[in-house]
Amino acid sequence: MSDPLPLGGEVTPGAARSLPAALWRAIRRDAWTLTCAIIVVAIVLLAVGADLWVAIEGQDLNENIEALGPDGLPAGPLGGVSADHWFGVQPLRGIDLFALVAYGARVSLLVGLGATVLATVLGVLIGASAGYIGGWWDRVVSWASDVMLGFPSLVFMIALGAVAPIEFPRQLLLIVVLGIFGWPRVARIVRAQVLSLSKRNFVSASRVMGGGTWHVFTRQLLPNLWAPIIIVSSLTIPSMIGNEAALSFLGAGVLPPTPSWGRTISDAIDYFETDPMYLIFPGLMLFLITLAFNVVGDSIRDELDPKSKGRG
């Protein structure tokens, strides 16, 4: 899985803006960002309130072959879209597609955010320590992240899925696996940032004044790392969501019957000609959330990093 968005290595710390302020500015400046922010919020609401929305729709995740035609496809046009079934139903089983998509959003977002948080925490700890401590530890970290980045990680994710005991919650497993394979990207950026910060005199000054490693790290470095951390993580979320879906697509994601966009899409692909709506709803959702996170993340970067302004 390659980097979807190459990140600028370094963020000028001069711009001491906070994340909410940056986000707010980006939203106000650009209608496109605003739209995407709304999409993110909408999908998050969809996921969080899945039970509520599905209850309002009057459906659940149960099998319902009455909603199917004689060939096992949804009865009625457009994949069975109706007042009862907002997105229609799943072929062969008649499960409400809106319910599948809504609960699937929950999994996608949970895994996407969880994996991002884990990758970020690991990446920051490892990257910052490598950049700050240097020496052999730095070499080990650089080398390990090279190995990780050049690894057929998919193989491992699939294999680990097979090794893990059934009792182990799948979402957690996905978060852990994606997080572990995601840290090098964060670590590289944080390391580069720490290296350049360490050369700055305020870090030297703090050390000369007698500040210990922990003091220097928390008081001097960390406040200056927030911007790159936020940027890299906001751009990691969509790739993690995509990775979860890809793993589910390859059959190594969450276990059935837990709804997952990747699994639904993988299933729906076979029905693209007979029941296109089955693919379109979850596929569009996946595309939209990825796009929206990317656009918003990008805008935040533009705001926080004056050097990259207008990059696109």
Add this chain to the structure above:
Amino acid sequence: MTDLLELHGVEVSFNSVHAVRSVSYSVAAGEVVAVVGESGSGKTVTAMSLLGLLPTTAKVSGRALLDGRDLYDMPPADLRKVRGGAVGMVFQEPMSALNPVFSVGDQLVEAIKAHQDLSTADARERAIELLDLVGLPEPARRFRSYPHELSGGQLQRIVIAMAVANEPKLLIADEPTTALDVTVQAEILELLRDLRSRLRTAILLITHDMGVVADLADRVVVMYDGQVVEQGTVTEIFTAPREKYTQELLGSVITLGARATEGVERALASELVVRENHLAVSEHPATSSVPDVPAVEPVLTVEDLTVVYGGRLRAISVRAADRVSLHVEPGEVLGLVGESGSGKSTVAGAVTGLVKATSGCVKVAGADIARVRGRAAKALRRKIGVVFQDPLSSLNPRTPVGDSVAEPIRLHKALNGSSVDKRVAELLESVQLSASLRNRYPHELSGGQRQRVCIARALALNPDLLIADEPTSALDVSVQAKVLDLFRSLQEEYGFACLFISHDLAVIEQLAGRVAVMHRGHVVEQGPTNGVLAEPLHPYTQRLLAAAPVADPEEQARRREVWRQLKV
């Protein structure tokens, strides 16, 4: 004499910023016109507008006539012929002015071929000729070098060669020497002078260094806030400035007072030249450092300090400090001078413990800084304050300056609660800053203010020893003067000992009681300031002194002669 270049009512604005307002001046053929003025006064913008090199956001109006043709409304193809053809341009930072991925020869050939219809081989020959012209040794070999393989001075020579490749009538030089050492600067200025006489090229020189102006210019244009406030011949401006701003500008120039280099003595026979407390090594370039002079009860002693960078895995190792021995007595200011890369910061780093000594030792108040651990180490830290060169990078951009000043106090738990705040206010006041600035972030302060904050932080715990590594070199001349004044008065008031690093001899002369001169990792000379500056013993010190230009055309002409003699 007809004017080669005439500017009439030039205006430049960027969106809302009106950067240049109604600027008019002219340059005659073969003449050197210097444009001076403080940072941001519009010197560069004006010059760049001539060749249409401003970003597209800039709006330019007025007229700029080159040989009677208006540069501002020339068709792009014609303007391209002027660029590098009739007008050559030299920029401030030679390192970034050259494309790092092409060899310097390539870039030079390209400049030639853009204007002359030569075969590649001929262009190459011409390029080597030019490299020779600008005084680059081994031009044929250098031709294939890449920018990163050359020193700043060499690169600036190449940039100049490129600018004069097509024998321009006008050479625009925007701060061509500010990024360079004084010694190198003197050579570049000599080169420009030489080119002018040989090629009869007019030079539009942009600088803020009045010494450089005195050295090279025929006429001076003074700019302030986007406008020309005064112009005249160099003698007029230096002897009888009319405008208040020009007077101020000249007033804040710190000049080397000592009439250095009278009677150049060169017959140095033995290894060490000793004159009371004034020592110097005799060879040049030096292969060893002078021993320390005896000390009574020093706050700081550096004994046989050697620092080697790299080595082991990396192939090349740098001996940045070689058996350096120094001391600083309580209340004394020791100046450390030398050109870039001579190892000054390395010594400072070893003293503060940021750089690990390869051998030798550093003692602060009798304790070896590399040996002490735990509480003793922390106690030792209290006794040292540090001020760095670049005030912006010395302050955490995400911390209000008040907190930065309070950091050492909190770290050492010297005070608590509200008394910390009181102490911070006190400190800010002592560096002549309003206590109300404490909640500001560094980027909300000016350069001078920031440096004051740094000084306040360094003094927060009443240190016995202050290390100041080029504390004013990033500041504007006028600001620099104020900060130095403050520094001197604080030193008198608090009486701390100080290791003061600078590459500017004039600054050292004002502050330091004793001075040590470094060259390529060795201390080549040390002694009382007036002794060293008035009667330098080591050839390198002599050259350093001679190379520093002074803001007085006549005096500068004399010094230039001395420098030329020394050069041989």
Add this chain to the structure above:
Amino acid sequence: MRVVKFVAGRFAGMVVVLLIVSFITFLVFYVLPSEPAQLACGRPCSPQALELAREFMGYNVPWYQQYFDFLGGIFTGRTFGSGPSAIHCPAPCFGYDFQNNAEVLDQILDRVEVSFSVAIGAAIIWMVAGVGLGVLSALKRGTPLDRITMAVAMAGVSMPAYLAGMLGITIFAFGLDVVPKNGYVPIGEDVVQWAWHLVTPWLVLAFLHAAIYARLTRGQMLETLGEDFIRTARAKGLTERRVVGRHALRNVLLPVVTVFGVDLGLLLAGTVITERIFSMPGVGMLLVDSIRSLNLPILLGVTLFAALLVTVVNFLVDLFYGVLDPRARLT
């Protein structure tokens, strides 16, 4: 001499990486609850038959011994069984695949052409398109062209590979029926058919990647155009074309080449999803199939092969980087 030392150093590093990669792969799959000898046991499979199969395939020794056997095979080759029916796998033996009755290396080499065809073709398209559009966008910054390119690039970056692939094949092959539905024609057999069968995967992969490269190039271009040396080049009187095409582009390519190295390395080693969707019998497909059937020898072989490719390509890119950037050259 330096170069030799450098290459030797890199090579040693590569070997260590490969050892670790192979060891981890081996361990992960070793602890999987699977019985690799099962397939060779037949139906019905008695415990005795299973034991015989395990013995024959070399699975009856402790795990570390199996790993050493595997490593040893690379240098000395291996023989399974004895007598006339023994199976010989000559050095370098990356294992023997009993499920398909073939040497792992042969199987990988059989597939390499496909993966390389897919990867290299797509890479050429996306480099040209991505870098070209990125440069154009940067030069025409703020114009509709720039906006549209960047919007499409954003869509490309956000599009999951399998969705793009499926849409591509469904629309162009199944729907419009303008390109072949699947399969691969070796380049040696018929160049036109070869290209024709690869058009869709190329375009899909190129679309996804070109997006990244266009964005990267554009950002880099804008930054480079602000550099001092560009101003110098203009001040020399060079044409804008030369300023952009020579001075700026070369510098823009530096980071692009680094990213390209990683991407190409991974891609050459097989694009799991693309190959699956377009039924290209490449290394990626081999990998997926071997994961499905837990074919340990193939898995080990492919993982090693992939790691090898990634490291080798990165090494080549480093060398090439040296050509582009003299600062990175060995001195």
Add this chain to the structure above:
Amino acid sequence: KPAGQSGGGQVKAGGTLYLLSDSPTQQYDPARSSSLVVTGLQFVHRRLTSWKVAPGQDTTIVPDLATDTGKPSDGGKTWTFTLKDGLKYSDGTPIRSADVKWGLERSFAPAFSGGLAYHKDLLSPGLTYKGPFEGGQELSSIETPDDKTIIFKLARPYGDWNWVASTPAFAPVPKGKGAEANYGEKPVASGPYQIEKFERGKEAVLVRNPNWDGKTDETRPAFPDRVVWQFSQQTNVISKRLIDDTGDDKNAFGTSFASPAQLAQIQGNASAKSRLVTSESGALAYLALNTQRGKLADVNVRKAFQYAINKSAYQVASAGNAQLAGDVATTLITPGLAGREQFDLYQTKPEGDPNKTKELLSAAGMPNGLDGLVLVSRAENDWPRKAESIQSSLAAAGIKVTIKPLDEETFTAEVQNKENPDYDLVLTSWQPDIPSANANIQPLFQSTEIGGGGYNVARYNNPDVDRLITEAQATVDPAEAGKKWAELDKKIMADSPVVPLIYTRNSYLHGSAVGNVKIGRFPAYADYRQFGIIQ
């Protein structure tokens, strides 16, 4: 349209038949093959016996290389076959009884194991014989007194030995040949075709064997002149090509079953629909209950499961509708096998009766139903969806299960090989390898088949049943044996170790120029032998 065949014109000899396969290769080494008599292997290899299949009829055994279907003696312990006259290999050499013996001996060599192995334990109990290659030992339980006669001395009486003689290992291999691992890519042919070209992952081309004599072969009309396998084809592409039906694809047959998604698409396309062949019956899909685990050890709890499953929903989830999915199953023996009796011990609606399940669970002391059961299924194809359907049914009946989808290999290792496997329910299906109830019952319910790679995944252990199985196996008279198996069927169902779901129908799609596509009652696979090109 009758089940088991499609319409179409008259086939004639000649033409090229294309077989579109999603697997990367086709095993043509008889020792390693598990191909049924009717599918791929038979183009190249003949066996001692063969099957006569036809839509709507029970499958019977017929001779192939042998003159008859074998003569049992010694109460079914000794079986004698005689080869037909004039049989020749593709290289022109005669086929001798020693070659059949050699082929079987070869199948014992570890290098060539992997095929159907029903003969092994009967010929060499405990697999003490390790093949002819190391040490050159012969298998003493097979005697070849002359070039025509072959006598099998079995370790115990076995009534179905004539059926076993139709498995791939009974194909002749010229004595002394076939030591190389890739023998399967260029075998010496005894059937109507020989391999001209073989490329793993790409294609295999079969052309006529000039030395094959149709007069000695009653089951193979061998219409096409050439048969071309196209390997490694993506299933959705196969179905697309067959639906489009253009060019060479008219002559093509898709060797894998049409998936539900494809079926749905075919339903909407009249032309394709007319070229879809669906079997009458097929593999028994069932839910095995781990009889050795927790509450499921209680037969009353197990019986409650019989009412819980919504088999209608299962049919829809499997193939879209009941017609394509297959009939609801209530017995273990599948239709088309001799002796089968239709019965239903747990009568209920096809939708199931969750309330009855709840009642029965209450009665067994579980008023709140069951929770935390693990349901294992395959991870491939449609299994996860079918498992979800089962899960839904069980949930409605108060039984909560977690699905654990396993890859094929892992499935085998976890479910079939482990001492104490971690599952309560297994969703799987069983297609016998020979058309005998024996092959339907014994592998699934004899206690010897628990663990160690056996298929008794219900871990059903009933000494009574074991004894009856041994008895039925030893019965040589088919009618008598059939009765015994039917009794066993009922007896086992009374213990409720599994819930039969459906007799899974298989559907194939073929091009318009392929004729004679027929599926008998057993097996539920198209009979490749009959295929011909309509010209």
